[in-house]
Amino acid sequence: MKPFIDAAMAACQEIQTLVLHNDVSLFTAHTSGFGGDISRGVDLQAESICHRHLSPFGSVFSEESGWMGEKSSITIVLDPIDGSDNFISAFPYYGVSLCRLQNGTATDAIVCNLVNGDVFVRTPDEYYKCTLKTPYVKLPVLVNPFAKIGLFEKAAEHPALIKILMENKLKFRSPGALALSLAYAPYVKYMLFLGTMRPYDIQAGLYLSQHLHFIQDERYILVSADKEVFEQIRSIVEKEYF
Numbered sequence: 374m375k376p377f378i379d380a381a382m383a384a385c386q387e388i389q390t391l392v393l394h395n396d397v398s399l400f401t402a403h404t405s406g407f408g409g410d411i412s413r414g415v416d417l418q419a420e421s422i423c424h425r426h427l428s429p430f431g432s433v434f435s436e437e438s439g440w441m442g443e444k445s446s447i448t449i450v451l452d453p454i455d456g457s458d459n460f461i462s463a464f465p466y467y468g469v470s471l472c473r474l475q476n477g478t479a480t481d482a483i484v485c486n487l488v489n490g491d492v493f494v495r496t497p498d499e500y501y502k503c504t505l506k507t508p509y510v511k512l513p514v515l516v517n518p519f520a521k522i523g524l525f526e527k528a529a530e531h532p533a534l535i536k537i538l539m540e541n542k543l544k545f546r547s548p549g550a551l552a553l554s555l556a557y558a559p560y561v562k563y564m565l566f567l568g569t570m571r572p573y574d575i576q577a578g579l580y581l582s583q584h585l586h587f588i589q590d591e592r593y594i595l596v597s598a599d600k601e602v603f604e605q606i607r608s609i610v611e612k613e614y615f
Contacts, residue, residue, distance in 0.1 A: 377430045377473060377481055378494060382508045384426035385469050385485040385492065388419045388453070389505055392460065392467075392487055400461055407439035408571055415460055419453035423471065427451070431473060436573040448474045452573040455484070456550025465489075470552030472577035482577040484556035493556040495581050516559045516598040522546055523563035523597075523606075524554040531567055534614045543606065552578045555596065558585060563597040563606055570594075 392399065392415065399415040406412040420437045427433055431447030434440055449471055454460060456467035465488040473481040485492045490505040493514065501511040521544065528535055528547040538545065543563070548554060551566055555578025558564040564582075566575075570591065579589060586603040587596040593610055597603040 375481070375496060377427075378483065378496065380426045380430060381471055381481075381483045382492065382505070384423045384471075385483065385487070386505050386508075387422050387426075388469055389485075389487050389490070391415070391418060391422070406437040408436040408573065410436075410457075412437050413454075413457055413461060416454050416457050419469065420451070423451055423453050423469070427471070434573070436571070446476050448477075450474065450572050450576040452552060452577075455552040455574070456548075459549050460487075464549070466548045466550050466553060468550060468553050470573065470577045472580055474576070479576065479580040482580040484552050484577050484581060486553055486556075491556075493581050495583075500581070500584070514559050517561070520560065520562040522561055523565060523602075524548065524557065524561050526551045526554055526564075526566040527568045531614075534567070534610070537609055537613055538606075541605070541609065543602075551575060555579060555594075556581050558582050558596040559598055562599065563595065563602050565593065565595050565606060565610075567593045567610075 401414040403412045416437050420435050424433050424441050427449050431449045432442055432445045433449045433451055435451040452470040455470045460467045468487045469485045471483055472479050480497055482495050492503050494501055502514050503511055523545040525545040525547050551574045554564050582596045585596050585598050586600050595606055
């Protein structure tokens with residue numbers, strides 16, 4: 374693997390060990406982070422691990438601390454714990470999201486599920502899935518033609534849209550970790566998000582999903598491997614909801 378991917382994988386492995394220990398310090402509430410949410414101990418400790426592994430490869434911009442050092446032409450956009458509320462609540466859907474950009478263009482991304490060890494990786498030359506236990510065994514990320522559900526992040530904030538989706542039999546789950554949901558987009562019917570677009574939430578996931586049908590503007594993100602489903606939901610969102 375490339376040195377940056379090796380370092381990112383090592384960071385994720387160390388963070389997985391951290392969360393498995395379940396130390397009480399991980400649950401401690403601190404002050405609001407750069408992104409506006411209250412930082413927990415798990416966020417700050419995971420951020421420290423990522424910074425130690427990744428700072429040799431570029432300037433780190435994190436949800437918790439913002440810029441961690443001098444800016445440069447190479448930026449690593451980091452969400453040290455994607456879905457930290459899920460972790461705090463013992464709901465098994467949380468991970469690490471990071472994306473390396475050169476002069477504003479994404480070059481490498483990893484989104485890691487800390488619960489089951491799934492890791493999604495994209496570089497300029499490769500797109501694959503592996504696990505934290507076997508990071509050198511690269512598996513293709515194949516579209517699931519049998520998908521029955523989509524993922525609708527922040528669904529509870531949009532009850533009118535929920536009603537329309539249900540009327541059109543577009544079932545979904547709302548698991549609460551946007552980067553992970555973007556990474557899993559090839560496996561589900563669609564991935565939909567309406568809300569504030571923050572780079573550490575979406576940068577890695579959008580780079581991973583770039584081969585699928587997708588739209589991202591200041592209002593929403595929609596990703597689907599199925600063009601018909603994509604156009605159906607796009608029409609609902611733009612014509613009936615907005």
